[in-house]
Amino acid sequence: MNHEKRRFGITDVLLLVLNLIFFVGIQTVFAPCEARPDGSWMTCHWAGQALIGIAAVLVVIALMHLVVPRAQIKLGLALAMLPLSVFALVLPDHLIDLCMMETMHCHTVMQPAVTALSLLNIMLVLADIYVYRRGENG
Secondary structure (H helix, E strand, O other): HHHOOOOOOOHHHHHHHHHHHHHHHHHHHOOOOOOOOOOOOOOOOHHHHHHHHHHHHHHHHHHHHOOOOOHHHHHHHHHHHHHHHHHHHOOOOOOEOOOOOOOOHHHHHHHHHHHHHHHHHHHHHHHHHHHHHHHHHH
């Protein structure tokens, strides 16, 4: 029963909060550029759409990570979050182009926010993996 003694750790809660900020932020504050006057979308819109999907999956995994009591399952969920966070990090302007002008909202707000949140997520996931691996070995 040793694996059930610690149900909610600080990294569990922080992962959920961070990914909720990412999910809500990418649709509001960190959203890509608006549509053109003719109604068509700029290329950064598609990066934003992909990031919404990634953020939604990260929130679901973080929620499962919070409620599941077993350390081995938490470790597996944390390992699943790692490549998703790296994917979110490289997606804007590397895998999907952003607008041509460097002064556009996608370059000045969305990309730096996604970079910061993705790096924080990667650091939290690595800390979480360390905590659960340490608990498993000692």
